[in-house]
Amino acid sequence: MRETALSAAHAELGASFTDFGGWKMPLKYSSELEEHHAVRTTAGLFDLSHMGEIRIVGPDAATFLNTALVGNLAAVKIGKAKYSLICREDGGILDDLIAYRIDEDEYLLVPNASNREVVAAALSERAAAGPAGNTASADSPTSSDSPTSSDSAAPEGAGFDVEVWDESEGISLIAVQGPVAQKIISSVVRANETFLVEELGYYAFTTVSIGGDEILLARTGYTGEDGFELFLPNDKAHALWLALLEAGSDDALVPCGLACRDSLRLEAGMPLYGNELSTERVSFEAGLPVVSFSKQENFTGRAALEAAKAEGRGKTSGQRLVGLKGLGKRAGRGGYPVLAVEGAAAGETVGAVTSGLPSPTLGFPIAMAYVEVEHTEPGTRLDIDLRGKPQPFEVVPLPFYRRAR
Template sequence: MSENYTALYEQHKMAGASFTDFGGWQMPLKYESELAEHHAVRKAAGLFDLSHMGEVWVTGPEAGAFLDYALVGKLSAIADGKAKYSLICNTDGGIIDDLISYRRPSADGVEKYLVVPNAGNARTVAAALKDRAAGFDVTVEDASAETSLIAVQGPNAEAILLKLVPAGQHSLVTELKYYAAVEVTISGEELLLARTGYTGEDGFEIYVPNADAPALWEALLEAGEGHGLIPAGLAARDSLRLEAGMPLYGNELSRHVNAYAAGLGPVVALSKEGDFVGKEALAAIKAAGVGSTIGQKLVGLKGTGRRAARAHYSVLKDGSLIGEVTSGQPSPTLGYPVALAYVDVEHSAVGTVVDVDLRGKAEPFEVVPLPFYKRVK
């Protein structure tokens, strides 16, 4: 059993959660029904403990320039209060992690960013950033161990937050754009509120000191009464992100995968000034046509039958192996099986019919556009 427990572990136990090891953490897999949790997020709201995620603060006069070098995107171009999705790569272009970076308001020439890596990669990313910081006037501080992260996701998320935020700050919540963050007072505490998520729905993520996390969790549950809010675990989080076509590190992304094969080429800012880690390799990969004319490409697959594809199942064309499923399951929202898979680029066009080997039986799937599900705004 993992020795890592979030500050909300006792709340999950009292709610009857089933636990699983994820990234070295004991996390709630589900409470009563993963399907009920999934549908709650799509129709009302779900409450998630994301405290296994990492939080790394990068501060200093050269914070933006440093992140331009350390990551593949142009982080210095982010406006204060905004966020950007990016990748941290090896020199060979392999993906160490995908992450979100928030730029906080600068003061006295000191820039400040919050970099949020995935659970199992938090220490690796923090170490890589500290190593790459040599020669830059920046400080890299790993605050993961002291920070909890709670998410409210779903169409009722905003209404729930407004019950806990002072009336004078309501506009800060209602006017907050997607991929942006602001400091607000929630249940009497000043906390960082981000309009981000991993479900395909509107929602918020709240950064809170560990000591204050249980009280915030309970306050959100109380505020969510009458709005359909229920706690949700990793099983629902996975089915939601899959419907939204969002990659999961360890499934779609790894050190053996590059941004162009993963469909994340637009995230790579090859045109930004100066060097960055992996630039030469990524430029060569793009020039070679990886993910477009050669190699493999990540695609969405829609099952035409009832049986679902699962990770590591083989993808076939006319009986020949052309790829592998990375994630797959029945879609609770759409009512048919969906999957993400890497397939040879010559078979990656939308409308292409392929087969997936479902434990010895070939079942037809069709390449479809991503995401599978997109909320109506």
């Protein structure tokens, strides 16, 4: 397994490790429940260095990303970020990612750890293919009738004027999440830069000085709480990790592993690739309003997504991702069948759980599941089949938890 630059620091803190996407990552340090509650009440410190960092640079950067991704990246202002998807020609989701606009002709993309190499390869291939996007690639259909078959390949030299750099191996990513995250970050930056932290908006970034180093500081998050992410070279990561632990010691900052990160993101109704998102799903089923049909570029998957929208996929046909609130004490887990309770379909399987657990914050079981659209109205009673024992749930709007502003 790959290790982050902070692996030794995690071991010193007594972390239990797990394999996550080929990376040796801390699962928890002491109690995952304590770590979960710390993020909700004070703050948690996360090592996210397994995530990818892919830089797109060149005169065609904005146009290229508008062709490669489903969102309108050209409309993103410098210093801002946007959540988007990279899809296959059939509309299936290759990955969800965040794109930061560093400059007019420069973006930084942060894909999921397990998909980083796939995303980097797809971006490189699409950059070489050019605006037509007609070159067959590993992430698109290969049948002879595919719109990306080599029969209509773009001519040589027709690619976008951009460079795609996968910088993941050299960059560490550290996050501080929780109600006192801003206070902790402000305490470690240069004194005359605290205003940069305090004035930083959601889904925005800036550059700050910490210990003499220039660090990219973003304010996004995957926990449902206020939070910050810090991008820096691997050789600077250990010093920053220790500095943050020291700065947060009076505010009950604790190091946190992937276990509580999963329970936090589920309470916040945030999808996880491999659970809620996959190549078998399209954005409309997942309830992600991120596809821009108003932009002029013929982005990869556009035709398929237009057809899916026209047929009401995820709205009037097929399945839709919903939240399920447990009415009993037992929680559903990924893959468990969801059963109809009422009407002609009573007792029939109408979906499947993608993620589920007892909510530490709310005190009852929660789950996300793909369910046939006719059974997705809030308040609808459904059962989750827990190994032959149906347990009662009801459909509720997402997210389950929303922090006080």
